[in-house]
Amino acid sequence: MADEEFPKEDDTHYQIYGKRAWEVEYGEKCEKCGKRIDEFGFCACGSAG
Numbered sequence: 001m002a003d004e005e006f007p008k009e010d011d012t013h014y015q016i017y018g019k020r021a022w023e024v025e026y027g028e029k030c031e032k033c034g035k036r037i038d039e040f041g042f043c044a045c046g047s048a049g
């Protein structure tokens, strides 16, 4: 059993970004907080690319 198997309808991240959280490709790091920025150029701290 895979615990990550749950319906897309119940996946908030999927509804927002159109893909599952583990499918998002992370690249650059944020200059402000040092965390990874997602493929859309957004960081959790609110700083964009």
Ligand SMILES: [Zn+2]
Residues within 6 Å of the ligand: 030, 031, 032, 033, 034, 035, 043, 044, 045, 046, 047
């Ligand atoms: Zn940041």
